[in-house]
Amino acid sequence: MKIIELKETITASNDRDAEVLRNRLADSKCLLINLMASPGAGKTTLLERTIKDLNGRYRIGIIEADIDSDVDARRLSLLGVKAVQAHTDGMCHMDAGMTKTALEELGFDDLDLIFLENVGNLICPAEFDTGAGRNVMILSVPEGDDKPLKYPLMFTKSDVLLITKIDTKSVFDFDFDKCRERAKKLNPDITIFEVSAKTGEGMEAWLEWLTGQTDQWI
Amino acid sequence: MHEMGIVIHLAKTLDELADEKHITKIGSVTLSVGEVSGIVNDLFIDAWNYFRQKHPVLYDAEMRIEVVKAVTHCDGCGKNYETLKYGKICPHCGSSETWLIEGNGCVIKEIEAETDDDVAGDQ
Known part of the structure; x- marks a missing residue:
């Protein structure tokens, strides 16, 4: 036996796979958005509203990641977008x-924009x-304003923070x-929007960001 | 199940390395784990011991964990202090303008391994 020094991060293989996938998506001019939030924050509701408001502007795909069941994928496929359910076992x-x-x-060859609805966590x-x-990432008003203190990494890794359910703020x-x-x-570059998928308040600014990003990508 | 997910990625990283370096067997894996990395060491070792049995190359690989102390820097007074003991508030000046500078990572430091060359040499 000999000692091999590595000094490699534990997720190095995943980081490499991710980079390959990102390049492949860029080559086929398709923007993948990873949507993260806790369970019940309203990821699916926000997606429904966003897809309706985009009104056919892009060819959209959805990956619904859940530990089990396909209720979310079925709910979104009703909007006429391509949806698959990924089970994380x-x-x-x-x-x-x-x-x-x-x-x-x-x-994804015929798609412009794909949302990955990550596991609620x-x-x-x-x-x-x-x-x-x-x-x-989505943080809904009922969850509380202290979440950046409790889950700092999520805020550090996100490009956008969507504060949702603002219709409940009273x-x-x-x-x-x-x-x-x-x-x-935690993240000076994070872009923050306050929205309500129910009333539509604030959706305009979020959609403007989203279309800006997608247009750059495709 | 956070630890199991990390174990699966670690095993994949090691599998790739085994291919690249013609490793036939890994005897031990040493990780440097930060105190505030979010990894629970006991759970991690349990998950590892379960998972390694399914991997011929990793079957005998003992997991060794070296803990890296978490250190926070204070912008208020410029001093460093132990994160676990004092948390977010600087013990020197009471400021909350503090930043973690070390202790949230998880790095594979080294492995002990047998390669094709070793076996050829023994014969």
């Missing part, structure tokens, strides 16, 4: 390998690069300024 996150398998099942999904072009003590300040402290 009990794992709490999607990684580059699982994302690749799901993308191949979905087929604010911890592990932040640690594993999926190969997505952009990472977007019944919760959610301090928007504090939440912004905490998120910006």
Whole structure:
């Protein structure tokens, strides 16, 4: 036996797979957005609203990642977009390998924009690069403004923070300024939007960002 | 199941390395794990011991974990302090303008391995 020094991060193989996938998507002019949030934050509802508001502007695909069941994929396929359900077999996150398998099942040559709805969890999904072009996280008002303090990595890894369910703000003590300040402290480059998928408030700014990014990509 | 996910990725990284370096057997894996990396060492070792049995190359690989102390830097007074003991508030000046500078990573430091060459040499 001999000693081999490595000094390699533990997820090095995943990071390499993710980079290969990101390049492959860039070559086929398709933007993959990794959407992360806790269970019940309203990922599927936000996606439904976003797809309706985009009104056919792009060819959209959805990967729904859940530990089990296909209720979300069925719900979204009603909107006329291509959707597949990826099962993570009990794992709490999607990684580059699982994302690749799901993308191949979905087929992305004829798509412009794909949303990966990651497993509902604010911890592990932040640690594993999926190969997505952009990472977007959702924090809903009922969850509280202290989440950046509790789950810092998620805020560090996200390009966008969507504060959702703002139509409920009158019944919760959610301090928007504090939440912004905490998120910006962890990640000065994070772009923050406040939206309600139910009333449509704030959706315009989010859609403007989204179309800007997609147009750059395709 | 966070630890199991990391174990699966670690095994994949080691499989790739085994291919590249013609490794036939790994005797031990040493990881440097930060105190605030979010990895629970006991759970991690349990997950490893379960998983390695399914991998011929890793079957005998003992997991060794070296803990890396977490250190926080204070912007208020410029001093460093132990993160686990004091958390977010600087013990020197009471400031909360503090940043973790070390201790949230997880790195494969080294492995003990047998390669094709070793076996040829023994014969």
